[in-house]
Amino acid sequence: MTPRDLLDSSWRAIRSHVMRSLLTILGIIVGIASVVLTVGLGLGTQREVSAQIASLGSDLLIVTPGSSTDSSGMRGGFGSGTTLTVADANALASQVAVPDAIGVAPEMTSSLSIEYGDSNWTTDVTGTSTSWLEVRSRDLLYGSFITEDDEASQANVIVLGSDTAQELFGSTAVVGQDVTIDSQTFTIVGVLTSAGSSGDTSLDDLAIVPISTMSEELNSSSQSVQTIYIKAASSDLLSAASQESEALLLNLHGISSADSADFTIAVQSSLIDAATSVYQKLTVLLTGIAALALLVGGIGVMNIMLVSVTERTREIGLRKALGANPASIRNQFLTEAMILGLSGGALGVGIGVGLALALPAALGTTIVISGEALVLSVVVAVGIGAVFGVYPAARAARLAPIDALRAQ
Amino acid sequence: MTTITTADLASRELAAPGRVVIELDAARKTYRTGDIEFEALRGIDCTIREGEYVAIVGPSGSGKSTLMNILGCLDVLTSGRYVLAGDDVERLDEDALAAVRNRRIGFVFQQFNLLPSLSAAANVELPLVYAKVAPAERKRRALAALAQVGLESKSGNRPGELSGGQQQRVAIARALVTEPTILLADEPTGNLDSTSTEEILGIFDDLHAVGRTIVLITHEADVASRAQTVHNVTDGRFVEHGAEARQ
Numbered sequence: 001m002t003p004r005d006l007l008d009s010s011w012r013a014i015r016s017h018v019m020r021s022l023l024t025i026l027g028i029i030v031g032i033a034s035v036v037l038t039v040g041l042g043l044g045t046q047r048e049v050s051a052q053i054a055s056l057g058s059d060l061l062i063v064t065p066g067s068s069t070d071s072s073g074m075r076g077g078f079g080s081g082t083t084l085t086v087a088d089a090n091a092l093a094s095q096v097a098v099p100d101a102i103g104v105a106p107e108m109t110s111s112l113s114i115e116y117g118d119s120n121w122t123t124d125v126t127g128t129s130t131s132w133l134e135v136r137s138r139d140l141l142y143g144s145f146i147t148e149d150d151e152a153s154q155a156n157v158i159v160l161g162s163d164t165a166q167e168l169f170g171s172t173a174v175v176g177q178d179v180t181i182d183s184q185t186f187t188i189v190g191v192l193t194s195a196g197s198s199g200d201t202s203l204d205d206l207a208i209v210p211i212s213t214m215s216e217e218l219n220s221s222s223q224s225v226q227t228i229y230i231k232a233a234s235s236d237l238l239s240a241a242s243q244e245s246e247a248l249l250l251n252l253h254g255i256s257s258a259d260s261a262d263f264t265i266a267v268q269s270s271l272i273d274a275a276t277s278v279y280q281k282l283t284v285l286l287t288g289i290a291a292l293a294l295l296v297g298g299i300g301v302m303n304i305m306l307v308s309v310t311e312r313t314r315e316i317g318l319r320k321a322l323g324a325n326p327a328s329i330r331n332q333f334l335t336e337a338m339i340l341g342l343s344g345g346a347l348g349v350g351i352g353v354g355l356a357l358a359l360p361a362a363l364g365t366t367i368v369i370s371g372e373a374l375v376l377s378v379v380v381a382v383g384i385g386a387v388f389g390v391y392p393a394a395r396a397a398r399l400a401p402i403d404a405l406r407a408q
Numbered sequence: 409m410t411t412i413t414t415a416d417l418a419s420r421e422l423a424a425p426g427r428v429v430i431e432l433d434a435a436r437k438t439y440r441t442g443d444i445e446f447e448a449l450r451g452i453d454c455t456i457r458e459g460e461y462v463a464i465v466g467p468s469g470s471g472k473s474t475l476m477n478i479l480g481c482l483d484v485l486t487s488g489r490y491v492l493a494g495d496d497v498e499r500l501d502e503d504a505l506a507a508v509r510n511r512r513i514g515f516v517f518q519q520f521n522l523l524p525s526l527s528a529a530a531n532v533e534l535p536l537v538y539a540k541v542a543p544a545e546r547k548r549r550a551l552a553a554l555a556q557v558g559l560e561s562k563s564g565n566r567p568g569e570l571s572g573g574q575q576q577r578v579a580i581a582r583a584l585v586t587e588p589t590i591l592l593a594d595e596p597t598g599n600l601d602s603t604s605t606e607e608i609l610g611i612f613d614d615l616h617a618v619g620r621t622i623v624l625i626t627h628e629a630d631v632a633s634r635a636q637t638v639h640n641v642t643d644g645r646f647v648e649h650g651a652e653a654r655q
Contacts, residue, residue, distance in 0.1 A: 001537055001538065001540075002537075002540075002543070004543070005537050012525050012526075013525075016525060314521070315523060318521045318523070319534070319538075320482075320506065320509070321480065321482060321509055321515050321521075322509070322510065322515070322534050322535045322538060322582070323506050323507065323509050323510020323511070323535050323538040323539060323586075324506060324538050325502065325503045325506035325507070325538075326502055326503070326506075327503075328538060400483075401482045401483075401509075402477050402482040402483045405482065405517075405521075
């Protein structure tokens with residue numbers, strides 16, 4: 001039999017029982033669709049996390065107060081301490097102590113209400129240095145950023161995120177306007193270019209003031225900074241910059257052992273690793289479920305192929321009488337099982353892709369459809385058909401022609 | 409249907425007796441179900457020559473179906489020898505037996521045994537599929553075989569759209585398409601009315617006339633009477649060997 005003959009006769013056999021064939025491959029459809037979704041969700045999350053992190057820059061160190069890890073590896077006090085100060089940030093900015101850093105931006109953030117005329121809007125107001133724009137890889141849409149003079153003079157100048165400007169003014173061309181925070185008047189000097197959102201938080205709803213203004217006039221109760229961002233000269237120099245920063249801060253804080261540090265220096269890549277490992281575990285779990293569905297689907301194929309062999313015993317006998325050797329009969333049933341697998345795989349991929357297109361809108365997640373995963377899914381489905389078709393096909397091939405012909 | 413001229417007939421009669429195509433030597437077949445043994449064939453000797461038209465007649469349970477299965481290489485002997493066209497069948501493995509059934513034997517069954525989902529032409533092509541004949545050649549030969557039984561106009565019809573007689577003619581075309589050494593017909597008219605029976609037996613007469621070797625198994629004496637030689641089987645034995653039914 002030529003491959004064409006095999007496909008012809010198998011397809012004919014499947015078509016003669018459309019409903020039964022569909023039910024048979026339901027398990028495979030469900031399995032493959034969930035594989036497509038699982039892989040897509042995993043890739044989507046990974047891409048989202050990477051994009052989030054790339055938006056911060058791959059050459060960025062993040063210093064937060066508190067110790068991140070105790071001896072058992074548990075996170076504790078991350079970001080909650082008050083051990084970082086503006087003085088630490090200024091020291092880190094020294095080219096002598098940390099030669100591999102090219103920018104340092106402390107962030108002292110407080111949620112405050114900004115008023116303009118009758119409207120007011122509560123957002124995170126961050127006091128930072130002039131390096132912030134470069135360190136956080138942001139751009140200005142209008143106007144200019146805060147200057148060193150502003151910082152020195154505790155000037156009441158403010159830079160708004162594009163969403164914040166939109167909320168207050170209904171426009172982003174607002175440079176030169178005045179807003180009020182805590183009864184103090186601030187002049188808008190610049191508006192940031194939109195950076196989209198990172199997960200659920202908008203990167204465009206914020207306000208920037210000089211850190212001196214923040215610490216002296218708006219947030220005088222606390223002098224601690226929540227985060228210090230350090231931009232390394234290049235991503236190759238990231239670990240050098242990290243070591244220099246750590247040594248300097250330990251020295252400033254009078255701590256002798258790195259194990260008892262009251263701050264944490266994180267690298268973007270370590271955040272990626274942490275995020276990815278969670279999703280990897282999730283992916284393993286979901287893949288396990290998909291594999292179970294595929295196993296059940298495969299057993300379904302085997303079951304129905306055995307039924308088919310029994311039903312068609314007479315046909316098998318006739319084919320043998322006409323000169324079919326055992327291999328031809330085996331190949332015929334094997335092809336049929338593989339076509340069932342292929343159909344299940346193709347339908348599963350179709351449904352998976354359909355859901356991958358429909359779900360993100362409903363759930364707000366990113367699902368990435370990977371061509372490789374789709375092709376691999378179909379190959380796996382055909383493989384399942386083949387593996388679970390072997391036994392029924394072998395049974396058909398072994399039937400004695402005379403017994404098969406006599407069957408009714 | 410094949411037209412046979414008197415010249416053809418004359419040439420057949422002039423031909424020397426054909427070479428031996430089937431030789432059974434003390435053929436025995438015993439079936440065993442648990443402890444019970446049943447001897448279906450109890451020592452049959454039989455020689456069939458090329459071009460012979462042989463009927464094997466016997467009541468049900470006489471062993472004639474077993475004999476048909478043995479002759480058709482669907483089953484093997486318990487003891488004795490079966491030589492088909494020079495090959496000792498007992499020595500062939502399963503693949504070789506399949507090849508023998510494909511090339512040497514054309515089966516015609518009582519139930520027609522056509523595949524209902526295939527057109528008449530596709531049914532006729534089936535043995536050629538297993539003989540690995542190229543598709544275009546298959547099609548050509550299938551149509552030629554259908555023309556031989558007068559059904560070229562029905563080549564696209566499914567078996568369900570044909571009468572019983574027509575279905576059996578398709579089955580005969582299928583049996584002929586590989587140009588087999590023998591045509592083996594098991595009660596070919598058992599499911600047919602008298603008109604169709606006459607039609608089928610007419611085709612066999614024509615095939616005999618052009619030199620086909622035919623072995624016909626039947627329980628009906630008037631069907632058997634069309635053959636050149638009749639063997640009666642009872643209790644797994646030939647009772648009157650090689651009685652001449654015609655001439």
